[in-house]
Amino acid sequence: MGIDLETLIILAVLAFILFGPEKLPEYAATLGKFVAKMRQATTEMTRQYQDQNPFSYPPEPTLPAAPESTCPYCQQTVTPGFAFCPKCGQRLKEDHYPPPPQPPEPVRQAEAPPAPEPMQVAYPRIRPLNHEEIDRALAIINQAALAYKGVIPADCWHEPYMPEAELRAEMAAGVQFWGYESEAGLVGVMGRQDLQNVTLIRHAYVDPAAQRQGVGARVLAYFLEEIPGPVLVGTWAAAWWAIRFYEKHGFRLVTQAEKNRLLNTYWTISPRQVETSVVLADPKWFASGAHAG
Numbered sequence: 180m181g182i183d184l185e186t187l188i189i190l191a192v193l194a195f196i197l198f199g200p201e202k203l204p205e206y207a208a209t210l211g212k213f214v215a216k217m218r219q220a221t222t223e224m225t226r227q228y229q230d231q232n233p234f235s236y237p238p239e240p241t242l243p244a245a246p247e248s249t250c251p252y253c254q255q256t257v258t259p260g261f262a263f264c265p266k267c268g269q270r271l272k273e274d275h276y277p278p279p280p281q282p283p284e285p286v287r288q289a290e291a292p293p294a295p296e297p298m299q300v301a302y303p304r305i306r307p308l309n310h311e312e313i314d315r316a317l318a319i320i321n322q323a324a325l326a327y328k329g330v331i332p333a334d335c336w337h338e339p340y341m342p343e344a345e346l347r348a349e350m351a352a353g354v355q356f357w358g359y360e361s362e363a364g365l366v367g368v369m370g371r372q373d374l375q376n377v378t379l380i381r382h383a384y385v386d387p388a389a390q391r392q393g394v395g396a397r398v399l400a401y402f403l404e405e406i407p408g409p410v411l412v413g414t415w416a417a418a419w420w421a422i423r424f425y426e427k428h429g430f431r432l433v434t435q436a437e438k439n440r441l442l443n444t445y446w447t448i449s450p451r452q453v454e455t456s457v458v459l460a461d462p463k464w465f466a467s468g469a470h471a472g
Contacts, residue, residue, distance in 0.1 A: 341382070354370040410463065
């Protein structure tokens with residue numbers, strides 16, 4: 180271990196006190212010679228010890244000789260690791276083993292067929308009315324029929340204009356209701372009743388919010404194209420806008436006598452309604468000669 184500066188100072192002070200300043204250089208020189216001789220002696224002893232006991236690493240372990248194999252064709256000794264015999268060139272027996280079995284390929288699950296795309300519906304469209312839409316049809320009929328209030332005779336007006344029971348009775352009697360559907364939903368209804376030799380247009384109404392947009396005209400044109408025989412329509416005599424609508428599409432008013440006969444033949448209404456109604460016929464009716472007079 181080395182001596183630090185503080186220790187040397189302490190030793191120097193002690194030597195100065197013990198030996199005095201006159202003897203201190205002499206004793207210091209003697210001490211230096213003694214230390215040098217001790218260091219030389221220590222170095223010599225260390226060298227002699229190393230010469231007599233040299234350090235050596237432990238011997239490496241001897242590995243066993245690699246096993247040898249024999250070629251099954253020519254009996255030549257072959258060092259392991261050779262794929263072919265160096266003498267005859269044949270592939271060694273160890274290489275004849277079949278390859279290890281491969282894991283079976285995973286069974287692929289049959290892919291589910293793609294879901295059919297939702298059918299695109301083109302709007303607007305004219306289609307038969309569903310029974311689930313009766314409430315909506317009644318709402319359209321009764322809202323549009325408010326135009327009759329104060330126009331038709333007061334004794335013929337009632338609210339609602341068409342109760343649900345009446346609508347269902349009309350359907351049971353053979354009136355087929357069709358609807359006009361836009362992107363906003365059902366906005367118009369019109370019924371047709373196919374009778375012998377004639378078809379009646381019944382209960383044609385358009386939601387007030389969709390009126391003056393050609394809804395009724397499109398449904399009527401669709402019916403006239405599909406119906407092969409004559410077509411009749413009845414409405415209130417005071418509903419001048421309805422009369423004008425049908426006249427615009429080729430209908431004409433029949434005579435008063437013909438009106439009474441037709442209403443009593445093809446409609447089931449009260450005498451008061453017969454009195455206050457009119458009948459219009461399409462050109463096929465007049466061309467057939469079925470009208471009187």
